[in-house]
Amino acid sequence: MSSYFIANIKLTNESIYKVYLEKCDEIFRKYNGEYLIVDSNPEILEGKWLYSKIVVIKFTSKAMLMEWYNSKDYQEILKYRIEGAQCDTIIAEGK
Numbered sequence: 001m002s003s004y005f006i007a008n009i010k011l012t013n014e015s016i017y018k019v020y021l022e023k024c025d026e027i028f029r030k031y032n033g034e035y036l037i038v039d040s041n042p043e044i045l046e047g048k049w050l051y052s053k054i055v056v057i058k059f060t061s062k063a064m065l066m067e068w069y070n071s072k073d074y075q076e077i078l079k080y081r082i083e084g085a086q087c088d089t090i091i092a093e094g095k
Helices: 014-030 062-070 072-084
Strands: 002-011 034-039 053-059 085-094
Touching (some): 014 062, 062 072, 062 085, 072 085
Antiparallel strands (some): 002 085
């Protein structure tokens, strides 16, 4: 079963967040992460959306997602995402 990393992101410091962006794609590929959605302007049907963008990344399994997330490579750049943005992230299972 596939696992999905879903992040709602509100940028707070674009220059710091940019450091994260410069390296994240390479690391996702090492763990077979596949971007499904990267959208800075989603259409809101209900409620309020207080973020700058949404990102959905598909992994082949929850084990692979967790291996990526906990990897030394990812942990080294994660600090830039945390310093440059407020993020609400979840894992969802699906097809």
